[in-house]
Amino acid sequence: MDVSVRKNQPKDLSDLCREEDSSVKSSLWQNESPEPSCVSMKSDASMGLPLEFSSGDLSADLSQKHKGPESHTAKKNIDSIFKELEHKIIFELKSFKRLLSPDYPECSERDRYVDEDHNRVREGLLKITLLILRKMNQTDLANTLQTKLMPVYQQKLRSRLQDKYQRISEGLSNHGDSTCLNEIYTELYITEGGSGEVNNEHEVRQIETVSRRPETQETPINCNDIFKPSPGQDKPIRTVLTKGVAGIGKTVSVQKFILDWTEGKANQDVHFIFPLPFRELNLIQKNLSLVDLLNHLHTETKELKSADYEDYKVMFIFDGLDERRLRLDFENNPSLSDVTEPASVDVLLTNLIKGKLLPSALLWITSRPAAANQIPPECVDQFTEVRGFKDPQKEEYFRKRINDPSLADRIITYIRSSRSLFIMCHIPVFCWISAAVLERIMGKAESAEIPKTLTQMFTHFLIFQTKLKTQKYDGKYEISPDQARKTILSLGKLAFEQLEKGNLIFYEEDLKESGIDVREVSVYSGVCTQIFREEFGLQLGKVFSFVHLSIQEFLAALFKLLSFSEQNTGLKNEFRSPMSSLLKREVDKALQSENGRWDLFLRFLLGLSLESNQTLLQGLLRKTVSSSDISQETAAYIKQKIRENLSPEKSINLFHCLNELNDRSLEQEVQTYLSRRSNYRLSGVSLSSSQWSALVFVLLNSEEELDEFKLSKYDPSEECLLRLLPVIQASRKIDLSCCYITQKGCAALSLALRSNPSHLTELNLNYNKPGDSGVKLLSALLEDPHCKLNKLHLWSCSIGEEGCAALISALRSNPSHLTELDLSCNTPGDSGVKLLSALLEDPQCKLEKLRLYDCSIGEEGCAALISAIRSNPSHLTELDLRWNKPGDSRVKPGFALLEDPHCKLKKLLI
Structure with missing residues (x-):
């Protein structure tokens, strides 16, 4: 006798979880209507007859079709398979029953950490069970069961985030290679304190300032402890804003924070962590509720109810505030408190940050300093700053990176002798660039003069990267010098145009605007694996970037120089005047910039204007456009600007520019007075x-x-x-x-x-x-x-x-x-x-x-x-x-x- 599930005739759940040796005599999936109701998420393959379990012969139909010895074996196999299937289903149903019992308020550790295949089985059966319970009008029971299986969703999220964040691409790895984050992670210097005030200096100047601060002054803080109140601080921390210049390690810190959570090492009181990087949020155009947004980007938790987000401890991580292309209008955006109400992404974010929407959630926002003031300071409970490498960590990096201890010592000594280069090594990416260049030159792999300025360092780096690509590409062809040159010019144009817009990350439409065929991006990243990269693993689209802002600024300056040398049509009107006039205009442009955006670009451009650096680029630059007269005229113009009593920040950058032009005459004048060892x-x-x-x-x-x-x-x-x-x-x-x-x-x-x-x-x-x-x-x-x-x-x-x-x-x-x-x-x-x-x-x-x-x-x-x-x-x-x-x-x-x-x-x- 078949037992079917019918409306308005609810059965106790114990009837569904009978002892394993009893026969299951009903079709749990059968609907009253003639249409089938099998649950299928991805296809219509289930639109045949509903699957039925009965006490009779499970393979009766098959046995009618197969006569002879093979049919008997097939019958036994099917009996065995379905017996095991019946055992597994009943076992899972019984586990659901235990969860609903008052004696089992939460999942046990065994239920919590099971393998991925088991999770998928449980998820499928859970959907069926919830569907049946709701058809039985047991909505409260279904909701309770769904809530108590939260660890299943949590483990699914942990597993995906662990897969995504456990590896990191290293600067010198081959295209597509990666390394375990835990193996290479070096603890960054993160300090507590500061404020959301905007800093209008170029980030290199900010690094110079930070480099002079003694280590004992600030309060260092472990990345995993940023939400822990300081001693004597009673107010709980809801929102943390972490600042740091480009490439200093903010995103890596976020990655390590998430990885430690997924591995059970830290912050285990948090139930769900949702990374929501701005570079991905930029791609969302339509209105969504907060729940829909999370379901869209993190499908593992889509079974959670809206109320669950308030019941559990949830953390949102917004990495890259400076990369946002959203308005974030905190004053005029409408107020929103319902997690199921649709709104634009910027409205969702402003209400989350202000605490109107999901006030129980924890928020971590990372940003470059210039964009930090976009968040009202009253919305931030804790400010932190990633300071990158301190001096001992710089040396540690070079010793790890360079296998020859003697060569490592010589490189460290040389880097220390150049104040400007040593300061830049606060940025991990610049340590990598310096190690790559100096290991080749000082290790005699290349016969070249050791770089003394930033421009020389970046020029050698670019040359080495293009040389590395003389190996076979795609197993068939070599990249020709013309192809490499075309690639550099195209990337330089992209770098320049996006620098004008203030963008560090680019989308497909940005590449198209710069004349780069998105279908050929692999060629660009193939020629310059260490310079230009595509970010993989995003849900909504492709995102591209240069390895570091300084590389983008260098390529933008190189594009300006190449365009001048060839009277490039894109900038032809600028190039009707002499080279010295172009350089003077760029000096004025940098001085007029309020946020120092063009400071490093100017240093690179002036450095590239020297004949010695243009000689290094002879493979890219078809003719030199420099002379000693141009350098002297430009240096004189810069000294004139210094005499105009500019702000200290502007003057300091102009002295860096004079150094790039190898003019240290003003410094030598004051050194005479400093050589006196007395007071006054x-x-x-x-x-x-x-x-x-x-x-x-x-x-x-x-x-x-x-x-x-x-x-x-x-x-x-x-x-x-x-x-x-x-x-x-x-x-x-x-x-x-x-x-x-x-x-x-x-x-x-x-x-x-x-x-x-x-x-x-x-x-x-x-x-x-x-x-x-x-x-x-x-x-x-x-x-x-x-x-x-x-x-x-x-x-x-x-x-x-x-x-x-x-x-x-x-x-x-x-x-x-x-x-x-x-x-x-x-x-x-x-x-x-x-x-x-x-x-x-x-x-x-x-x-x-x-x-x-x-x-x-x-x-x-x-x-x-x-x-x-x-x-x-x-x-x-x-x-x-x-x-x-x-x-x-x-x-x-x-x-x-x-x-x-x-x-x-x-x-x-x-």
């Missing part, structure tokens, strides 16, 4: 504006440690302070004592230091005249939550009650860093000291040394101080109250503090 090295010297700029450049690029800067070493004057602000910004400890600094100097100093407030730890302004107004300006720096100032010395700075009030107010808003304060020989009076006493009572105050020598403090002020120290006795160790008028009645209680076992005060001067 510039005393009696009147420097021109260009010489001041040269001095800044030399100091910033010297081997001398800039950890501590003392202004009087050069000239104790406010003019010297204003001229050397870029050097002061790069210093951690600043000594400006006895330098005649007024409110004007304080205003400029405060503005400069606020651009990077977390860098400064000590400031000495003793014996200057900032006055109350100057101290108010400095107070704006001190109240910045990112300010980490430990020591502040303001002896004899003409500070009265008003200035003291502003200073104490700033310190109360950010009290946890300052450990030493000297206000001696000022006039805060009793009212100012009372405010200071309120600061000392704050349990967050960490002040250890307080000097108030000769501060017009009377009995009332002293009483307030002693009371504050008693209420918070755990930090202050030294107090100087000499040359005040505390009165005898306050002296005894003061000394009594020294006897208090809870008080840390060790030194009291009255």
